Amino acid sequence: MAMKVLMEISYVGSEFCGWQVQRNALSVQKTVQTAAETLLKSPCAVTGCSRTDAGVHARQYFCTLENENLDRFPLDRLPLALNCLLPETVGVRDAFPVEKDFHPRYRALGKEYEYLIHGGRLKNPFLSERAFFCGRMPDTDCMQREAQDLVGTHDFSSFCASGGKVEDKTRTVYFCRVEKLPGEQVSLRICADGFLYNMVRIIAGTLLECGLDGRKSCGTVLSLKDRRFAGRTLPAQGLYLDRVFYRKEDLEMRIAEVNGK
Amino acid sequence: MAMKVLMEISYVGSEFCGWQVQRNALSVQKTVQTAAETLLKSPCAVTGCSRTDAGVHARQYFCTLENENLDRFPLDRLPLALNCLLPETVGVRDAFPVEKDFHPRYRALGKEYEYLIHGGRLKNPFLSERAFFCGRMPDTDCMQREAQDLVGTHDFSSFCASGGKVEDKTRTVYFCRVEKLPGEQVSLRICADGFLYNMVRIIAGTLLECGLDGRKSCGTVLSLKDRRFAGRTLPAQGLYLDRVFYRKEDLEMRIAEVNGK
Numbered sequence: 001m002a003m004k005v006l007m008e009i010s011y012v013g014s015e016f017c018g019w020q021v022q023r024n025a026l027s028v029q030k031t032v033q034t035a036a037e038t039l040l041k042s043p044c045a046v047t048g049c050s051r052t053d054a055g056v057h058a059r060q061y062f063c064t065l066e067n068e069n070l071d072r073f074p075l076d077r078l079p080l081a082l083n084c085l086l087p088e089t090v091g092v093r094d095a096f097p098v099e100k101d102f103h104p105r106y107r108a109l110g111k112e113y114e115y116l117i118h119g120g121r122l123k124n125p126f127l128s129e130r131a132f133f134c135g136r137m138p139d140t141d142c143m144q145r146e147a148q149d150l151v152g153t154h155d156f157s158s159f160c161a162s163g164g165k166v167e168d169k170t171r172t173v174y175f176c177r178v179e180k181l182p183g184e185q186v187s188l189r190i191c192a193d194g195f196l197y198n199m200v201r202i203i204a205g206t207l208l209e210c211g212l213d214g215r216k217s218c219g220t221v222l223s224l225k226d227r228r229f230a231g232r233t234l235p236a237q238g239l240y241l242d243r244v245f246y247r248k249e250d251l252e253m254r255i256a257e258v259n260g261k
Numbered sequence: 262m263a264m265k266v267l268m269e270i271s272y273v274g275s276e277f278c279g280w281q282v283q284r285n286a287l288s289v290q291k292t293v294q295t296a297a298e299t300l301l302k303s304p305c306a307v308t309g310c311s312r313t314d315a316g317v318h319a320r321q322y323f324c325t326l327e328n329e330n331l332d333r334f335p336l337d338r339l340p341l342a343l344n345c346l347l348p349e350t351v352g353v354r355d356a357f358p359v360e361k362d363f364h365p366r367y368r369a370l371g372k373e374y375e376y377l378i379h380g381g382r383l384k385n386p387f388l389s390e391r392a393f394f395c396g397r398m399p400d401t402d403c404m405q406r407e408a409q410d411l412v413g414t415h416d417f418s419s420f421c422a423s424g425g426k427v428e429d430k431t432r433t434v435y436f437c438r439v440e441k442l443p444g445e446q447v448s449l450r451i452c453a454d455g456f457l458y459n460m461v462r463i464i465a466g467t468l469l470e471c472g473l474d475g476r477k478s479c480g481t482v483l484s485l486k487d488r489r490f491a492g493r494t495l496p497a498q499g500l501y502l503d504r505v506f507y508r509k510e511d512l513e514m515r516i517a518e519v520n521g522k
Contacts, residue, residue: 012386059387079383088389122340125273126320126391128349 138211399472
């Protein structure tokens, strides 16, 4: 019987059309599937924890792998063996057996994203494709203040791109934290039970506007429930899926850790 | 009369054949020259502070730019204007006028390089082309101890690739420091009055061997004055030109700072 394995992977999204398989484009899903099929010499089913847009990165991403030969393969050697077959931009970090009905997307209790902004006046080549180059430093205290209005359970219609098909736009944001990092970088970390289409990139764009001219109010935008009042959708290159939580304890510990800072 | 400007730049070396212009290959020098000639609409002379090998990165690099129209161009706008014409992987950070006889290579009093090793067991896609993936963690205390034998004025024949044309292989190393960084990374920082061909990459390879099996003695290798006794030349992708010193005070402050740590 085919065995199911949950794999922890990470990838640099720059060269990919995102996680999801697409016609005429290179996806992470297809890349992982091809490597697994080469290794296991038979068809593999690969299911991810999230669709990510083209150019979005993942420091921690989970996907399941199902294959009939998997139970004859030593699991502790799976990451190293797959890494040899994967391109430099995708790496497998761990693998564990899971039950047949485990779904990496529906089982996730929460996800944490980071959005990186480079606030220097002059470009930094080492941040190319890794952060959004904004050209000047926003007021991060103001951004952090405004971000607190998003914490809690709200209708996030204002922060959802128009192509989203989801009816219920209520989500619970566990934390939203803006911090200055060395090298003129600004980090926005947001953790929620789920995210709408382009939600993090629109929140990042709105908070950046708050930090640059101080006129926008995040709470007002939220209450208007209309995408037109939010800021622009910042580009994918600054966005990182950072953590995915499957256990309540891990999620609670992380929320306490970030709030305790 | 043509004006001479000293520019501080940085670049990700992955896509370049190095600094120096080469036939049939993309060099950083040619890339900067082309951008400057597009901006200033006449031939430009660009001279660098160091030849770097293909794939080597530079966080701080200096080059002079000479052009007859340069004195009519506002110097404070030169970095931004050039950045718009340069690819994502090269950035101009600053520009200052210098005397006609200033040579960025001969005027440098010292250079500091960093060599980055990723000592994790599993690859990290975000360090691809940015660090040398070694596959296991070396003993950094041992590396740091061994590195101290290189500090001072010595004949570095053991750490010079054959092919180098320099007769006098005596150099003065101001500091050589091995440190563990977060994310299973090891940083080797070395500062000297000058470096021989592949010197940092051979020193990194020798110290890594010390840190992995502990049998090699850096001091013995140094005293044998023979390349065959040193370790392998580590790949270019882990090497960064980090700082270039033109003023005695800056160099002395940096030496005191690193030694005081």
